[in-house]
Amino acid sequence: MPDKTPFAPPGTVADLEEGAALTPKFGADGLVTCVATDAASGDVLMVAHMNAEALAKTIATGQAWYYSRSRGALWQKGQTSGHTQHVVEMHIDCDQDAVWIKVEQTGGACHTGHRSCFYRAVPLGKAGAVTLEFRDERIFDPRAVYRGGN
């Protein structure tokens, strides 16, 4: 966890669930899960993580900031690609360990070049091995957009 955080530590279950104070319950890794949905379509665009600093920056600026577990670094969505997320609404869940943001997505949210990271459907009603169904075409060429960032 960062040394400086604007958030008070989480209290009791009742405080977390019924309280009006934002007291995020960061995991042992210092992170909460964040789900970003498309404000227009309702589609889930991506699932990522925020540490206290990323959450505070997102709240203060209305632009989505995340924490990359693989790179161990804070990042603003779109800082490399230009594919920023303007946050229209933010919600916190009952036990304050997950955040939902509705965003206006510029370009594509996924580093693979798709609008959403969830570009493959899983057919239902079957047991055993599953063959995925591709639902979305690429909307940009990731090789042309990225040089190591997101």
Add this chain to the structure above:
Amino acid sequence: MPDKTPFAPPGTVADLEEGAALTPKFGADGLVTCVATDAASGDVLMVAHMNAEALAKTIATGQAWYYSRSRGALWQKGQTSGHTQHVVEMHIDCDQDAVWIKVEQTGGACHTGHRSCFYRAVPLGKAGAVTLEFRDERIFDPRAVYRGGN
């Protein structure tokens, strides 16, 4: 991880991102994150976790099954409350460590009595402490519905 799983182990990044095989990348805890959205409204109802068995059961039955980290147990959503989730669509994300299900939710998804776990909004554009805004009324009395389950 359970001993029996219908899923092959994850391959290379290219296999995970571009492949048509569902090879979920379970974490060290044996879980993937699952986001459930309301098929009608697009609202995020809850964020929870699935182990291989929960994921396989959800795919086979079209009813949402999860794995409770706090109780260390597989559970079918609604098994106590009757507030089941019929899965209309399932998607997997680029690196296959997160699942998105669109569901028809009976009753409320949240154990607090709300339709969605995300019943409080976080106002944007401010630095410092944050006061949450309650957006949804309870739709059921959790004390009357639950006797220890979800």
